[in-house]
Amino acid sequence: MQSQPTSVPAEKTAEVDEPTPALEMRHITKRFPGVLANNDVSFSTRRGEVHALLGENGAGKSTLMNILTGLYHPDSGSILVNGKPVAFHSPRDAIKAGVGMVHQHFMLVSSQTVAENVILGLQNVNFVLDTSQIEAEVEHIGAQFGLPVDPRAKIWQLSVGEQQRVEIIKLLYRGAQILILDEPTAVLTPQEIEAFFVTLREMTAAGKTIILISHKLDEVIAIADRITILRNGEHVATVDNQGLTKAQLASLMVGREVLFRIEKQPAQLGEVRLAVDNVSALNDKGIPALRGLSLRLRSGEIVGVAGVAGNGQRELAEVICGLRPTETGSVHISSQSVTNAPPIVMIEAGIAYVPEDRSATGSAPNLSVAQNLALKNYRKLGSGGRFFLSRRAMREQAINLIQKFNIATPSPETAARLLSGGNLQKVILARELAQRPLVTVAAYPTRGLDVGATENVRRILIDERNQGAAILLISEDLDEIFAIADRIAVIFEGKIVGEMTSEEATLDQIGLMMAGVQP
Amino acid sequence: MSVSTTPSSEPQAEIKPRRRLRLERVQEQPRWLRWLAPLILVIVALLVGAGLLSVIGANPWVVYRRMAELAYGSAFGWSDTTIKATPLILAALGVSIAFRMRLWNIGAEGQLYLGAFMATGVALHVLPADSPTWLMLTGMALAGFLGGAIWGIIPGILKAKLNVNEIITTLMLNYVAILWNNFFIYGPWSERGFGLTPQFPRTAWFPRFTDYADTFPIFRGITAHLGIFVAILLAIVLWVVWQRTRWGFEVTVVGDNPRAARYAGINLTRNIILVMALSGGLAGLAGMSEVAGVVHRLQERFSPGYGFTAIIVAWLAKLNPLGIILVSYLFAGLLVGADAIQPAGIAQLLQGVILFVVVGGEMMLHYRLRFVRG
Numbered sequence: 001m002q003s004q005p006t007s008v009p010a011e012k013t014a015e016v017d018e019p020t021p022a023l024e025m026r027h028i029t030k031r032f033p034g035v036l037a038n039n040d041v042s043f044s045t046r047r048g049e050v051h052a053l054l055g056e057n058g059a060g061k062s063t064l065m066n067i068l069t070g071l072y073h074p075d076s077g078s079i080l081v082n083g084k085p086v087a088f089h090s091p092r093d094a095i096k097a098g099v100g101m102v103h104q105h106f107m108l109v110s111s112q113t114v115a116e117n118v119i120l121g122l123q124n125v126n127f128v129l130d131t132s133q134i135e136a137e138v139e140h141i142g143a144q145f146g147l148p149v150d151p152r153a154k155i156w157q158l159s160v161g162e163q164q165r166v167e168i169i170k171l172l173y174r175g176a177q178i179l180i181l182d183e184p185t186a187v188l189t190p191q192e193i194e195a196f197f198v199t200l201r202e203m204t205a206a207g208k209t210i211i212l213i214s215h216k217l218d219e220v221i222a223i224a225d226r227i228t229i230l231r232n233g234e235h236v237a238t239v240d241n242q243g244l245t246k247a248q249l250a251s252l253m254v255g256r257e258v259l260f261r262i263e264k265q266p267a268q269l270g271e272v273r274l275a276v277d278n279v280s281a282l283n284d285k286g287i288p289a290l291r292g293l294s295l296r297l298r299s300g301e302i303v304g305v306a307g308v309a310g311n312g313q314r315e316l317a318e319v320i321c322g323l324r325p326t327e328t329g330s331v332h333i334s335s336q337s338v339t340n341a342p343p344i345v346m347i348e349a350g351i352a353y354v355p356e357d358r359s360a361t362g363s364a365p366n367l368s369v370a371q372n373l374a375l376k377n378y379r380k381l382g383s384g385g386r387f388f389l390s391r392r393a394m395r396e397q398a399i400n401l402i403q404k405f406n407i408a409t410p411s412p413e414t415a416a417r418l419l420s421g422g423n424l425q426k427v428i429l430a431r432e433l434a435q436r437p438l439v440t441v442a443a444y445p446t447r448g449l450d451v452g453a454t455e456n457v458r459r460i461l462i463d464e465r466n467q468g469a470a471i472l473l474i475s476e477d478l479d480e481i482f483a484i485a486d487r488i489a490v491i492f493e494g495k496i497v498g499e500m501t502s503e504e505a506t507l508d509q510i511g512l513m514m515a516g517v518q519p
Numbered sequence: 520m521s522v523s524t525t526p527s528s529e530p531q532a533e534i535k536p537r538r539r540l541r542l543e544r545v546q547e548q549p550r551w552l553r554w555l556a557p558l559i560l561v562i563v564a565l566l567v568g569a570g571l572l573s574v575i576g577a578n579p580w581v582v583y584r585r586m587a588e589l590a591y592g593s594a595f596g597w598s599d600t601t602i603k604a605t606p607l608i609l610a611a612l613g614v615s616i617a618f619r620m621r622l623w624n625i626g627a628e629g630q631l632y633l634g635a636f637m638a639t640g641v642a643l644h645v646l647p648a649d650s651p652t653w654l655m656l657t658g659m660a661l662a663g664f665l666g667g668a669i670w671g672i673i674p675g676i677l678k679a680k681l682n683v684n685e686i687i688t689t690l691m692l693n694y695v696a697i698l699w700n701n702f703f704i705y706g707p708w709s710e711r712g713f714g715l716t717p718q719f720p721r722t723a724w725f726p727r728f729t730d731y732a733d734t735f736p737i738f739r740g741i742t743a744h745l746g747i748f749v750a751i752l753l754a755i756v757l758w759v760v761w762q763r764t765r766w767g768f769e770v771t772v773v774g775d776n777p778r779a780a781r782y783a784g785i786n787l788t789r790n791i792i793l794v795m796a797l798s799g800g801l802a803g804l805a806g807m808s809e810v811a812g813v814v815h816r817l818q819e820r821f822s823p824g825y826g827f828t829a830i831i832v833a834w835l836a837k838l839n840p841l842g843i844i845l846v847s848y849l850f851a852g853l854l855v856g857a858d859a860i861q862p863a864g865i866a867q868l869l870q871g872v873i874l875f876v877v878v879g880g881e882m883m884l885h886y887r888l889r890f891v892r893g
Contacts (some may be wrong), residue, residue: 344784344786346784355782361782362782364771364779364780367771371772378765378768386762389763
């Protein structure tokens, strides 16, 4: 049995020294068919602290938090809020007890106003809404905690950062004392992250408790008071955040040493592989998303496109891959003009695309891993000719790639939806890179992945570059861009507003350009 | 492990156990369950049907036994069942193609009627009555397929180009097809103003088993026609298509995630139209086989809703072409058995109950009921 520092306050003698924890989860065990998601996990938070929950994908963080918010019921174990045992059967029970969660994917109605979203789902709302009173309250909460947002604005008019504030205000309005934030900084610029940390401090000063789920070790070290690390569904350690290093945390998370700097030789530039000239395109709502964007990508280099989400990154990737028509401008792969060519032409011209959305675009969830691995090259696989599909070749390819890319799957026949995020990402990378593409567009390739998997993905991309691949890396994680890109292009409102090599760029400079400030 | 659920140090933490029933989502069902489930569900449906039968004062055991005897108890029973299974298999294969791509073609009935119409046109008005049988039947089959395909392509194009909901268009085209047929059988093609056309020449009849009674006396009186072999052959072809071909793979990908399919370079527009054409075409072939093999003319209401029953069949067979053969025989048996039972609506009632139980039970496959404490 490992030591469990969190269970100490439960002993009666300790109660004199330690105040009752704001929240305690004792010996939580949750089993899913074939998986022990939480194994005897204990976890507690003090009032007014930022408590970070760290762990790789599949470490059991989400399960634990879903149990805490009443989405799942534990097989065994108990939950205490302010020392009183509670049993949550739904998120509504949890919020009644003051426990609320902001999910990574916001749950807001985009056509309604901020105030309307805040009261959505409340039960004690009058039939006739007193809108002005609610708006005043929203404004008050915003001012108190440094969460400025116009209560009369419609959600679709807000930036992602503002939408996140609305989600937090929703919880505060419901009287939440314990706020669980799932990867909150993933959608923010460096400057926004700083402001967000100030807000967190204001909330803890007011006695709120924050549970922060994050993969970003720098941020965890910057903001957390204590850190709990889970690995393989088990509690590894709870540590005070004093004098900790990234390397220490990472090795606790992964269970081995992690290298943060990836060795990289200087880029061996070759011919221009991708030329995007003066391209304009609309987004899904019919609003211009790309406004005369130009970009060059050469063989042997990684170009990082940095920008706050929603500035045209997705549209750029889709234009290059033939999934979105352009209004003006041209796209060339090597010297072949592929402007507005359908996806199949792009694939055959040598474009590989690691899409932003692994499950909605990048894979067919109910099809097997083998079938997903063959999604791009089933036309050429084996000796089936024009009509037939070689299932043996498909299986052989799958076994090959599963081994080469170290994909953890029970078998090639397993449905893709049963894989963890990191493994699904490896499936997609394996499939795309196996085509030996001329140009690879990788959108947020490590989003939501743990340190181990992230390291892996970055190494794969650099290896490809060393072998002469041309890689366009779209990411909002500046650490990632600085770590692996040779050149950085900043995208703002559908245009590249600045380009520099990663040696000459500074974090501040890029951050300001991402926010639209010209240097 | 279970001992440690309530640590002894804090007896007050013991929560009063409250047993409650909870639905939990199951990630993956075992393979055996997926295949056994339809069988169990059909049995459950028959039990529910038995309950309903006893409510209306019948002895369900007697009813079921009589139905089974009629449908499967003799060679003649099998013959009648085969006659009804043939159009069901063809139409169900048709709708299953569309369903596989998550296109909800519920217009098989109309496609079947239009197929019958086109085949009739060929038999009575295009080819001379003394054409050789092989030519006549091939011409009718092609025309029948084409008629159904046209009726499938219309909603297909509307869906692919304008994203018009195919459920509405296929449903509405059913009525158009039936009324179109009525116009011809009461008007230009009518025999003395009745709702039917003249009988086809013998060359336009599908050969029946009984036609070979001179060589094989055992076939005497077996009126089932050879369309069943066409149906079974097509089921096998379709099975191979799904399992072994590139195109089958593409349809499966589109059905699972259209966005991923587009991303993989699969042409959605072309495939939607192609799938709707094939889907309608097979239903049209069902209509052709019915007029050429059974009624030998076009007449009003020649189909007792085969196109609608086909939807249930395809669903119950989980879109598996070979499963469709089995389920079609089950439903055909219900139809045959119901012929001798009063009131005549029993067969439809049982079909409805089966679909209801199957759809409801399908959900239970993805969830399980558990007692939990708390």
